[in-house]
Amino acid sequence: MATIEEVGGEGRRARQRRATMRELKVASLDEVREHGAAGLRVRSVARRVGMSAAGVYRYVSSREELLTILIADGYHDLADHLRLAGRGEEEGRPPDSPVTDRPAPVVSTRAPAAGDVAERARAVALAYRRWAIDHPNEFALLFGDPIPGYAAPAEGPTTQGMRRVGAAFAEPLLAAWREERLRVHRALSSLELGEALAPMTDDAVGLGGSGIPPAVHALLLTTWGRVHGQVTLEVFGHHDWIFPAGCEPLFEAEVEALLTDLGLLPEPAQ
Amino acid sequence: MATIEEVGGEGRRARQRRATMRELKVASLDEVREHGAAGLRVRSVARRVGMSAAGVYRYVSSREELLTILIADGYHDLADHLRLAGRGEEEGRPPDSPVTDRPAPVVSTRAPAAGDVAERARAVALAYRRWAIDHPNEFALLFGDPIPGYAAPAEGPTTQGMRRVGAAFAEPLLAAWREERLRVHRALSSLELGEALAPMTDDAVGLGGSGIPPAVHALLLTTWGRVHGQVTLEVFGHHDWIFPAGCEPLFEAEVEALLTDLGLLPEPAQ
DNA sequence: TTGCAATGCGAACAGTGTTCGCGTATAACC
């Protein structure tokens, strides 16, 4: 008897393997959500999927690889949320990539942000914070302590995910720039960053090539940093002793300030 | 014979205890510097000071307490560096507090920043980044992954240290505000933060009480966030794949932009 | 059917943080 007719181009063994691989990721993600990255125990993951601890190593070479996978996945999830909030055109990640079963990103409670570029930029910034607050342990996994010796492989999945995050964050700003509505700060104009930062929005992200001048590129990065700084301080608890009631108003005000600095909101009368 | 004459008001036993306590801190700090916070091993610390692992627990209740001590100490060290860079009047921390032997903060390679308030603010921002880059593992200890369940005691040493960092960071900006040179962003003016954030610069820090309006307070926080975000992204390696050559120019440009936004530098001709 | 590779498991190893019980040296008290 010849080989059993394969379903979907792969034998049932490969199918099974991918299924338990996904199980492992889901279990790991749950563990991280519950106990943080440092609290991820290989034995717990194994127990969750009904395996022995040793069995896990048939699928993953080390605990660190498990974390790396979660990191890459986390970037993609965050990027999806940002894209959705900013109404980018790219239709999600490639369908075989979202290996972890995450709930599909839901439109933020805030405004739909369909039209104006300022609204879209605001929506993205708020979505960034929203995701961080809703997934603090994953946020810490992505942006917290780096593994001391570890550097992400230059073109590994984590770097690609990160690129998608950057692109999703930058998209409304780039749209504003195309409409010539983006005010680039003078201090950045004189910057000569050379070709070093070209890769951020190029290739495969669908933002339209490398016609972006360095000053705009720099502006994207500083804008991201401005939002990220605020979010990091809040999510990591460094504002707890200042804002027992939560610092959402401060963040939203800072976003408004940021948008006006970018020239996307009318300058208020002095 | 009566009790041996005590030296400095404490018996030699207490003196010995404090000495080995300091030894423990130094050893721990070295370990953290070398292997990161996650790599701090009680047994390594014990080996470094020539003790058994169990002996360490005569001085410290847990590994986590060791880390907590280092955190508090780190805040003070960072605050000292900022103060020195910003030329604050407070003469260092109280002399019994600096339990860890750290090299005395050295004046930044940058300008002395004695006079103008803009220079002082710039110096503080650059010092913030400098310290982070020079002490990446300590920076991660202070601002990286929070211990999932853990919240710093409301008035513990870590909170006090954090307050000193905030105060040192804010000092030049507050000076500018007193000189009525600080431009408070309109988006922050409408903010009603109430009494929630009063404690940041009050009590014992020596910045002159609570006469600071909420909008200025908010501006201090967002300014800190703006600097912190950039530094965090850089130190934690999230700019590596964009800036193989280092992103110092970007940071310095962003600081210039920040200073002009604050009204401390003349607006460049459009 | 035979053979090979994939898969899973239990046991083991080195390492971790932490506790316990034992001595010993030091300080305080009479």
Add this chain to the structure above:
DNA sequence: GGTTATACGCGAACACTGTTCGCATTGCAA
């Protein structure tokens, strides 16, 4: 002075970790 209580340090042990190894078993291909 002697006596007593306390602080200190240590080795052994416990429960736990990530990871490896050898042995079965199972599924697939020739």
